[in-house]
Amino acid sequence: MPELTREQKIDLLKIIIKIRRFEEKTIQLYQSSRIWGFLHPYIGEEAIAAGACAAINKEDFIISTHRGHGHSIAKGADINQMMAELLGKVTGYCKGRGGSMHIADTELGMLGANGIVGGGIPISLGAGFSCKMEGKGRVVICFFSDGASNNGVFHETLNMAAIFKLPIIYLCENNMYAISMKSCKSIACKDIAKRSSAYDIPGFIVDGSDPEEVYKIVLKSVERARKNEGPSLIEAKTYRFGGHHPNDPATYRDKTEAEYFIREKDPVINYKEKLKKEKIINISEIEKIEADIIKSIEDSIKFAEESPEPKLDKFLQEVRNT
């Protein structure tokens, strides 16, 4: 496997920072009631989306979750359209009809975040069948969570993907919590990756705070999928730095546990340090990246706020199917 180039590494860092700053901003907007409904920040898990999406191409597909902003950004989504969607504007990816949990875009190959935990898992099969029938070597990454791995569709789907050797990478983001339910209390085996043995497919465990490790393991699975050798199951060990949503204080968690992960496993801090140590990037270059990203996010908020609200008559006209 070729080593990541300098440019690729810098791109990974940019994506991780972009997701982090985007999420920090959406939390502020949520707490000031400019975003409403549900919001599930991806803070702490950025390296997974960044590493995974770096291992696939524009024409490949991803399927996302309710905690999906990071996946969209890593797949190349336009943050103006994302922010507009979060603010419910007609210029958003879903014309303001979906909000945080339903961002999708055909052009991007982003087949949808999902409000139902596990809801996207079976949909991956159909995208996999498409790729297989089309025969152009396209693949699907299906992101899901530790919580979703306990839903019955996980079994139906992995079994079927394995039978038909579909080109799908099942990427479980085990952030240790499904709202308040600790994964060690809800999952009978220690590692979700072990469940792969039930379907006779490869299973891998990876440190979800390290984008390069995620990239490498996903790439390996992608190459296998492109060769029609079937699906893989990857479990990325990660941690949800905040609560389930911005107003959840997560009092059900052990304080020292959270402190440990935030101190030791922050993908933004760690990857900056790593690239500095490798002399790939210096402090002023990082500052420049940060400033550019913050500016683009401010611009996206401006774009969203200045965008028009959806019109009720147009909405009704478009959705009426009777």
Next chain:
Amino acid sequence: MHEIEYREAIREAVMEEMERDSKVFLIGEDIGVYGGAFQAYKGLLNIFGEERVIDTPISEAAIIGSGIGAAITGYRPIAELMFIDFSALAMDQIVNQAAKIRYMTGDNLKCPLVLRTQGGSGRGIAAQHSQSLEAWFYHIPGLKVVMPSTPYDVKGLLKTAIRDDNVVMFIEHKMMYLLKGPVPEEEYTIPFGVADIKREGTDVTIFAYSNMVHKSLEAAKELEREGISVEVFDPRTLVPLDEHALLKSVRKTGHLVIVTEACERGSVASDISTRVASKAFDNLDAPIKIIAGLNTPIPYNSTLEYACTPHKEDIVEAVKEMLAKS
């Protein structure tokens, strides 16, 4: 014209569409070498191969998910649920995913998916294989609901369903697969939302769909001998509904009887009744009558099973009673 069975009409529609459009494929349980539980896909595996006739494990949610995922990435799948009762195993995929995806994403993801299934009683297969669950899907915005009653209708409507860019619940009836009827040799399609008057009449309108069309036609024949002229109105598609034609028929006859095999409580029939009463109340000469299945699980014993759903005698009696009163 040739006389073919309902299931042969399905097969013809599917074959023609698969030959016409390489993006159409089939997925479901026992649809390959077995040809489908009701033999509607007999021989299709040999013609189109395993790539386009995908025989799956017993995994209903995964079947529907496969349909959705393929539909949003450019294919036109026909996913089959062997019995409508099994839709309960796939309800998240049907209701929260398929029905929502196009609307929720602002048209960004299109989902041209046909869900073929069948329901109804009459085979002695009891409460988990005999239900009429169309009301579940009728209730969900984002699903079209098609319930064809003849070989002609099933072929034309299935072809339209396959070409539709939305999710279509295509609900057949297990007692109709062997029913024969005329079907044109040349190609045709039937648009959604266009009802068919299966028999013209002037005294009373019977609104019936799926297998109840045939029971209503039998009743109409008998009532004719007593001098009662019955119009049998077959909507063919419940969503979209040809309300305009229904109101026109009711305004002509002044009487509406709605016949459904489904339980009356929370049924499509009660909704049709409300819709007509609120729009054509002044044209009605008698209260609307609903003849429906009993609010009970379908029993195994054949005498009990028979008693739980409407038959010719029930329809004849209801029509006579209604006309005697008005």
